[in-house]
Amino acid sequence: MAKKTIFSALALTLAPVLAVLPFLAGPSPLAAQDAVAQNLSQAGSAYQSGDYLGALDAIWAAQEEIWRRAPLGIRNVAFVIDQPDNFGTYQPKDGENFKAPEPLILYCEPIGFTQAKTGGTYKYSIIGAFEILDAAGKVLGGQKNLGPYEQSGYRTFSTENMLVMTIGIQGLPAGSYVMRITLTDNLDQTKSVQLDKPFNIVE
Numbered sequence: 001m002a003k004k005t006i007f008s009a010l011a012l013t014l015a016p017v018l019a020v021l022p023f024l025a026g027p028s029p030l031a032a033q034d035a036v037a038q039n040l041s042q043a044g045s046a047y048q049s050g051d052y053l054g055a056l057d058a059i060w061a062a063q064e065e066i067w068r069r070a071p072l073g074i075r076n077v078a079f080v081i082d083q084p085d086n087f088g089t090y091q092p093k094d095g096e097n098f099k100a101p102e103p104l105i106l107y108c109e110p111i112g113f114t115q116a117k118t119g120g121t122y123k124y125s126i127i128g129a130f131e132i133l134d135a136a137g138k139v140l141g142g143q144k145n146l147g148p149y150e151q152s153g154y155r156t157f158s159t160e161n162m163l164v165m166t167i168g169i170q171g172l173p174a175g176s177y178v179m180r181i182t183l184t185d186n187l188d189q190t191k192s193v194q195l196d197k198p199f200n201i202v203e
């Protein structure tokens with residue numbers, strides 16, 4: 001009798017904190033027309049005059065505008081040995097080989113998703129999905145509509161966010177596979193991103 005393969009999404013979490021974006025010192029010819037260039041120019045001027053807090057405020061304003069214009073994306077994708085407690089504290093797995101019953105734990109950092117502001121607070125909402133493909137590209141299974149994974153009521157625009165997806169796989173034979181992840185911005189569903197992460201099952 002053939003083994004039955006079971007895919008189970010065990011956990012998918014997002015955790016936001018605040019970040020800093022490097023800036024360009026000095027004025028820009030686009031400063032009069034472009035909010036990003038204006039803020040970067042202001043940051044350079046403030047820094048040169050010793051107003052470091054003002055420089056940081058201008059950097060954060062520029063970063064927030066860049067974030068809003070950016071498409072939904074994913075950075076720093078890695079299989080990890082366990083779920084990190086905070087952004088950037090992940091421990092990458094050595095290689096891409098997994099042995100049952102070891103789960104797949106995928107860490108990544110989504111960027112560019114909508115953060116809607118109502119009154120003085122923000123909200124985001126993201127929908128996840130995954131598929132497992134074999135070496136020939138055939139979809140073996142997966143799950144859609146994970147979440148929504150959302151947070152509301154925070155007062156500082158968040159630009160560092162981690163997403164950790166833990167997938168339990170049972171009965172998958174030894175071989176090479178791909179974990180395909182799709183994230184969709186639930187507040188602007190024109191924003192979506194997909195990534196493929198290869199892995200191997202070993203005996």
